[in-house]
Amino acid sequence: MKKRIVLHFPPKLIDKPITYHLVKDYNLVFNILQARIMPNEEGLMVIELSGGNKDYKNGLKFIREQGINVQTLKKDVRRNEARCTHCGVCVAICPTGALYTDPKTMKVIFDSSKCIACELCVPACPPRAMEVKF
Ligand code: SF4
Ligand code: SF4
Numbered sequence: 414m415k416k417r418i419v420l421h422f423p424p425k426l427i428d429k430p431i432t433y434h435l436v437k438d439y440n441l442v443f444n445i446l447q448a449r450i451m452p453n454e455e456g457l458m459v460i461e462l463s464g465g466n467k468d469y470k471n472g473l474k475f476i477r478e479q480g481i482n483v484q485t486l487k488k489d490v491r492r493n494e495a496r497c498t499h500c501g502v503c504v505a506i507c508p509t510g511a512l513y514t515d516p517k518t519m520k521v522i523f524d525s526s527k528c529i530a531c532e533l534c535v536p537a538c539p540p541r542a543m544e545v546k547f
Pocket of ligand 2: 490506507508509510511512527528529530531532533534535543
């Protein structure tokens with residue numbers, strides 16, 4: 414299985430090698446999509462975690478036992494359709510092709526299944542149509 418999750422680290426845990434244990438002890442593969450870690454503040458990490466069902470469940474149990482809050486990431490980045498002017502600025506910025514121009518209509522399409530939540534489009538969008546929800 415493969416899932417994207419958000420980890421909220423309390424300040425006392427931000428320097429713990431949690432991801433190392435996920436790989437070594439639970440055979441999980443992880444890909445860090447975002448990380449915001451400031452000294453003495455809560456850390457936030459968005460990761461894509463993949464592995465066998467049992468390993469995944471045990472890995473999540475381990476994370477929670479460390480005192481880390483785990484959220485499943487569902488719709489992390491959304492487009493506010495009413496705000497989008499289809500200007501196309503985001504198309505050149507999006508690294509995965511989740512934002513692209515339909516050559517027939519010249520409208521900008523947002524394919525959320527390709528979005529990796531890098532947030533590059535959020536500050537780039539002139540009318541602030543791209544929004545992040547956790
Ligand atoms: S930059 Fe914003 S307004 Fe322009 S096409 Fe992309 S989402 Fe729409
Ligand atoms: S968050 Fe990143 S991957 Fe998702 S639509 Fe914006 S630029 Fe593309």
